[in-house]
Amino acid sequence: MAYGRARLGCGTLALCGVLLTGCTDGGDGDTAERARSGSPSGSGTGAASAEATPSATPIVEADPARQPTTAAEATELIGKLIPDPDLFPAEVRAATPYESDPSRWAVLEGDCSWHRQPLPKDVLATRTRHFEVPAGGEKGLVRISTTVTVHRTADDAAWEQAGMLEEAIGCEEQLLQPGERLTELTSLALKRGEGTNESSEDTLLETGNCVSETHGGPYPYWWSQAKFGPVVTSTSVCGARGYTEDELSKLVEEALPRMLLRAEEELGRPAEGKSAPDATASPSDSVSPSPSASNSTSASASASTSASTSASTSASASASKEGA
Template sequence: MCGVLLTGCTGGDGDGDGKRDGQASPGGAVVAAPDPAVSPVPAVKEADPGQQPRTPAQARALIAKLIAGPGDFTAGVRKATPYESDPGTWSVLRRNCVWNRERLPRDVLATLTRHFELPPAAGKGRVRLSATVTFHRTGAEAAWEQARMVEEALHCDEQVLRQGERLTKLMPQPARLGEAANLYSEDSLMESGECVSDEHGGPYPYTWQQVTYGSMVASASVCGGRGYDISQLMKIVVNALPTMQIRAREEFGREPEAKAGSPAPTGTVSPSAAKEGE
């Protein structure tokens, strides 16, 4: 399942369903699978350090462009209440495996989580979803957040989101670019398990995925309802995270630099050849 959100689409918070608070592209285009005969990993745009936000105001403005809205999920998904998290806080998992809201640490420029729902219909229960975008001051700090999430999942396979709501049987699956069908993200972490609520019932299937891109960390989650299996839930949430990634690449991505021994792009002349021709 680690690559499901990343390879078949367009390219959580303590007060929500997705823990640390994570549309199809405007034309509905689908990212083409790379040709295995050429390379097992596609040459995607690298995050350009010079184009990433440096101040909280810049980060908040960029998050507003990147974060998923209701139309980035399946048809029928709408805003939940509350819709957006407090931008001045984020969720922290304590050693007792309970999520709490705390002020942003120094390494975080800005973060925002949005909450969504697919209302009950045709004998099925309510589905709850979330999307989050966070900007750190550096890419290294974003990578550290990803590493901490892996450690937290291993330490707390059961977590309390808030009173009356919890996650159980959590299993983390990390994957670097090129691993476990992850062909589009620098670093991907997926958790699957079950969600249980005093209000909504359960246990229901639950999945959450988080990726990094430069100093950005983005995630999306889905908590099922009565009558949904995991494959049906994945179809509901599948577009949200890849769409946020594609938006990020368009905002602050750059073409990857050619590596030693790689053929020069068409129409270019190597420096040595140019010098010989002088």
């Protein structure tokens, strides 16, 4: 949902609140990010939560003493976490524009359309970068986005995660900007130890189709977002003519795991009773499920548990939000 749900048209949750998401406010036209905001409410269909009992225990946990407290510190941290083109396969390059306006993020309105708005008080800083694989031969233009958002507290980050899931439940089709939309969206929440999520505190996955009057479609679309302490990272991809899902997955499979590992290095401390992680391990082995993996997981998941999953995700944050 974060096309920021990393997003397409304007340039969060989400498989798109800030990464490939677009906006409808006449923005700068970049492959936008959709930022997740607002408290979760209601329930419905369209999102699923894995039924497996979380079993993985953290090796690294966020250290509150190392977390940014100012916008300047958060901006500096984002610069250390967010990928550049070198993190992707050779065919991926920076898009134009390369970055979205860091003073605004995308918000999903009640009519399921995205709009750019100023950052809320609970966000210290955010940045979205846009990438592409140029069209050529039998293949069309692939659009990719990555977003890093630093909240004031880990509870605020948890609320973004919960809000993204609720958005997916209520809006299975979303307007990014005129002529750009996402359709047939299905979301999945994975706590640590569920599915293949062994590193992130919790991960959100969203799959569906992206449709554009300019680029055509429908083409495969997915978005993934993960949290570590006050940091929320996300990536999204909108496919194109001539690409298989496996080919699209290989374009972005390292981005989210690498961002999470960088966040652990900058903000983490060994969890009590645990040793430091093996630096030689491949990040993609333990962080971000591929679309095919998420599809098989969601096939066995119960959609009726989605509301309770969102509630449990945000339970620890309720006190601070109610007092805000």
